[in-house]
Amino acid sequence: MSSPEARLKLLHISKRYPSVVANDDISLSVMPGEIHAILGENGAGKSTLMKIIYGAVKADSGEMLWDGRQVNVSNPAQARRLGIGMVFQHFSLFETLSVVENIALVLDEAFDLAALAVRVKEVSERYGLPLDPHRLVHSLSVGERQRVEIVRCLLQDPKLLILDEPTSVLTPQAVQKLFETLRRLASEGVSILYISHKLHEIQSLCDSATIMRGGKVTGTAIPRDETPASLARMMIGRELPVCVAPPYHGPVHPVLQVERLSLASDDPFGTSLKDISLTVNAGEIVGIAGISGNGQAELLAALSGETTVDREAVWLAGEAVGHLDAGRRRDRGLVFVPEERLGRGAVPALSLARNALLTGHRQGMKRWGLVAFDKAQAFAEQCIARFDVRCGGPGAAARSLSGGNLQKFIVGREIMLAPKLMIVAQPTWGVDVGASAFLRQTLLDLSRSGVAILVISEELEELFEISDRIAVLAAGRLSAPQARELADAESVGLQMAGLFTDTDAEVSHAPA
Amino acid sequence: MLDYLPLILAGTLAAATPLIFAGLGELVAERSGVINLGVEGMMLIGAIAGFAAAAETGYGAVIGLPAGALAGAAAAAIFGFFALSLTANQAACGLALTIFGIGLSAFIGQHYVSYSLPGLQPIAIPLLSDIPLLGPALFRQDWVVYLSLIAFALVAWTLTKTRLGLLLKAVGEAPEAAHAIGYPVIAIRYGAVIFGGAMAGIAGAYLATVYTPLWVQNMSAGRGWIAVALVVFATWKPTRLMLGAYLFGFVTILQFHAQGLGISVPVQLLAALPYLATIVVLVLISRDRKLLQLNLPASLGKPFLP
Numbered sequence: 001m002s003s004p005e006a007r008l009k010l011l012h013i014s015k016r017y018p019s020v021v022a023n024d025d026i027s028l029s030v031m032p033g034e035i036h037a038i039l040g041e042n043g044a045g046k047s048t049l050m051k052i053i054y055g056a057v058k059a060d061s062g063e064m065l066w067d068g069r070q071v072n073v074s075n076p077a078q079a080r081r082l083g084i085g086m087v088f089q090h091f092s093l094f095e096t097l098s099v100v101e102n103i104a105l106v107l108d109e110a111f112d113l114a115a116l117a118v119r120v121k122e123v124s125e126r127y128g129l130p131l132d133p134h135r136l137v138h139s140l141s142v143g144e145r146q147r148v149e150i151v152r153c154l155l156q157d158p159k160l161l162i163l164d165e166p167t168s169v170l171t172p173q174a175v176q177k178l179f180e181t182l183r184r185l186a187s188e189g190v191s192i193l194y195i196s197h198k199l200h201e202i203q204s205l206c207d208s209a210t211i212m213r214g215g216k217v218t219g220t221a222i223p224r225d226e227t228p229a230s231l232a233r234m235m236i237g238r239e240l241p242v243c244v245a246p247p248y249h250g251p252v253h254p255v256l257q258v259e260r261l262s263l264a265s266d267d268p269f270g271t272s273l274k275d276i277s278l279t280v281n282a283g284e285i286v287g288i289a290g291i292s293g294n295g296q297a298e299l300l301a302a303l304s305g306e307t308t309v310d311r312e313a314v315w316l317a318g319e320a321v322g323h324l325d326a327g328r329r330r331d332r333g334l335v336f337v338p339e340e341r342l343g344r345g346a347v348p349a350l351s352l353a354r355n356a357l358l359t360g361h362r363q364g365m366k367r368w369g370l371v372a373f374d375k376a377q378a379f380a381e382q383c384i385a386r387f388d389v390r391c392g393g394p395g396a397a398a399r400s401l402s403g404g405n406l407q408k409f410i411v412g413r414e415i416m417l418a419p420k421l422m423i424v425a426q427p428t429w430g431v432d433v434g435a436s437a438f439l440r441q442t443l444l445d446l447s448r449s450g451v452a453i454l455v456i457s458e459e460l461e462e463l464f465e466i467s468d469r470i471a472v473l474a475a476g477r478l479s480a481p482q483a484r485e486l487a488d489a490e491s492v493g494l495q496m497a498g499l500f501t502d503t504d505a506e507v508s509h510a511p512a
Numbered sequence: 513m514l515d516y517l518p519l520i521l522a523g524t525l526a527a528a529t530p531l532i533f534a535g536l537g538e539l540v541a542e543r544s545g546v547i548n549l550g551v552e553g554m555m556l557i558g559a560i561a562g563f564a565a566a567a568e569t570g571y572g573a574v575i576g577l578p579a580g581a582l583a584g585a586a587a588a589a590i591f592g593f594f595a596l597s598l599t600a601n602q603a604a605c606g607l608a609l610t611i612f613g614i615g616l617s618a619f620i621g622q623h624y625v626s627y628s629l630p631g632l633q634p635i636a637i638p639l640l641s642d643i644p645l646l647g648p649a650l651f652r653q654d655w656v657v658y659l660s661l662i663a664f665a666l667v668a669w670t671l672t673k674t675r676l677g678l679l680l681k682a683v684g685e686a687p688e689a690a691h692a693i694g695y696p697v698i699a700i701r702y703g704a705v706i707f708g709g710a711m712a713g714i715a716g717a718y719l720a721t722v723y724t725p726l727w728v729q730n731m732s733a734g735r736g737w738i739a740v741a742l743v744v745f746a747t748w749k750p751t752r753l754m755l756g757a758y759l760f761g762f763v764t765i766l767q768f769h770a771q772g773l774g775i776s777v778p779v780q781l782l783a784a785l786p787y788l789a790t791i792v793v794l795v796l797i798s799r800d801r802k803l804l805q806l807n808l809p810a811s812l813g814k815p816f817l818p
Contacts, residue, residue, distance in 0.1 A: 056692060075694050076692065076694035092686075092689035092692040092693055093686075093689065094681070094682045094685050094686050094690075095810075096681070096685055096806060096807075096810075097678065097681065097685075101678050104675065104678065105675075105678060105682055105690075105695075106693050111674060111675040266801065266802075268802040268805050268806050
């Protein structure tokens with residue numbers, strides 16, 4: 001921090017899209033060796049701003065100063081030449097290429113994979129990010145993939161490293177390791193822009209923070225001097241909502257029982273399920289933690305009925321249903337809210353009323369075998385009112401809704417089917433804080449009315465907030481569920497790395 | 513039978529040559545994520561361009577092949593404009609190109625019906641061609657056959673050993689990621705598609721100026737489609753593609769000899785045999801779904817909008 005000149009200075013950056021102002025007059029500066037947080041909700045414009053810095057998106061107006069000189073970054077290659085490295089939220093890696101091949105693609109130097117492999121190994125070990133340069137990326141765990149991205153940036157000798165929501169896919173232990181690496185880089189003079197909406201992470205890592213909301217800067221802060229509540233106020237403009245989990249007094253009986261479910265995945269990039277047993281009782285929420293790609297998709301398909309399995313492997317309210325398809329399981333009181341809202345939970349181009357029909361037709365939306373559109377319309381209207389869906393009415397196309405509102409509609413639609421069992425994947429993924437709190441409370445209320453709920457999520461905090469019991473799915477194996485009071489983030493994190501099977505994540509992710 | 517062997521092997525190499533050129537070109541295009549079903553059309557366009565150039569100048573394949581390559585590349589550029597720049601459906605554009613190629617080649621070819629060219633003399637490679645039995649079969653060929661082997665070696669080397677090959681694979685697998693790290697996805701795809709067109713053009717020109725050096729309408733006779741199928745069944749690997757092409761060539765020649773021997777099987781059935789045998793064998797060897805999926809360019813056929 002010897003140089004008084006800011007490494008990066010943004011002045012009055014604005015970017016408008018046809019329907020939204022993504023960045024409105026944004027200014028910020030980052031010193032050499034500073035870890036600077038960009039804090040904001042989904043849709044606050046953080047990612048657009050980072051893409052502008054990285055040259056992937058062009059700003060409409062504003063200036064960018066690099067080491068005091070005005071620069072005009074028009075593409076990522078130019079940004080890399082300046083010394084800007086970026087670790088993407090959705091990794092920009094090529095699955096069928098090896099680690100070293102992936103790295104070679106971004107370096108402007110002679111093509112020599114053997115020499116590069118040696119350097120990759122050297123740099124990865126120096127920063128505590130061990131990597132085998134010759135492994136194919138699709139055989140790596142998510143944490144390892146992130147290491148590839150970071151090592152790729154480090155080999156370009158960056159002066160500024162941008163990380164976009166880097167911890168959303170990491171175990172708590174992996175987060176600690178990442179922070180150590182970042183602190184070490186900062187001590188060597190690298191500036192770091194750290195984008196996140198996780199308050200405690202920013203408090204433990206960052207020297208300073210710029211807070212964004214609705215495309216504008218709403219404040220700057222020294223995170224260590226703030227409280228999570230005060231940061232949250234700047235981020236969402238009001239108090240952080242909290243959920244309440246009242247005790248359940250109704251009858252307790254098993255609704256979903258999974259017995260020794262094994263399922264070989266026929267997708268080369270998939271994970272096979274190994275001997276999974278689980279019970280979800282009426283009136284409780286069971287949360288399954290773990291990082292996507294550890295069998296989550298396969299387990300959801302086996303439970304929802306998209307993949308049929310052995311008859312006796314899945315039981316619904318005392319009936320063996322493993323061999324039944326998704327429709328017949330739904331007939332028996334199962335509802336399922338998938339992770340992909342657009343395309344799987346709802347048809348993007350269809351109106352909400354027609355989307356209500358997709359699963360709601362079981363509520364008698366037909367007359368003489370034909371669709372009764374008036375009933376679908378009424379159903380959708382009721383769902384919109386009851387679950388506070390902000391939209392243009394039942395005629396609005398599903399894709400016109402924000403993530404949070406569409407999720408409220410889909411969850412609401414399923415709740416109105418009066419289920420016995422609800423299975424939800426990533427209930428608040430990409431949903432703003434207010435809608436997240438509403439959805440979590442909705443799930444809690446539903447369970448207390450005697451419905452069994454299974455939630456699969458990557459967000460540990462969310463699971464700790466709503467689950468009665470928590471299990472971990474790692475490398476296709478499910479740990480024994482623990483009562484929430486007995487579970488702690490530390491042990492759950494270790495299980496997420498696959499440690500409960502006595503093998504660690506690196507081993508269990510070896511190529512198939 | 514042993515007397516026939518050199519003849520059959522020699523014929524196999526020549527019959528496989530158009531498939532090798534067209535197949536390698538399509539393989540490169542598909543590696544970049546573009547499926548061009550216009551190979552048949554580009555071959556015919558290359559064939560008539562090559563034939564016309566050879567006939568008008570009198571230089572034969574020496575001028576016919578480059579002319580065919582240019583014409584094929586131009587046809588591929590038209591396809592690229594629609595499928596890449598305007599992001600139209602690749603399958604539809606490719607089919608349209610094939611229909612266009614059949615029509616255009618027949619139209620221009622009207623002048624050349626019953627016109628014939630001198631063809632090429634085989635070149636014997638010293639020493640190697642003296643090996644008994646195999647020597648005359650494999651090392652006494654026209655120069656285009658040798659060129660096809662060089663093309664194979666160059667494409668295989670480029671795909672596996674160079675940055676360009678890596679880049680093609682990357683663009684074919686995840687164009688968004690390639691764009692995010694700053695590569696010009698559309699330009700790379702244009703390059704691959706135009707290369708594919710040039711190779712298909714060479715394949716067509718070889719057919720018209722060397723293989724059967726007289727003009728016959730629709731002379732590619734479905735070889736373009738076999739080339740497209742070969743690429744898929746070869747799981748996008750050049751070596752397997754070569755095997756498929758030689759298999760096709762072998763059965764083609766075999767059935768000619770069978771016809772010559774007067775085996776009492778309908779000629780039409782014999783003529784269908786190379787196509788049938790190639791497809792069946794390739795389906796069998798590429799049955800492994802994992803192999804197919806691991807090698808499939810993930811973005812194949814999907815338009816990319818930066």
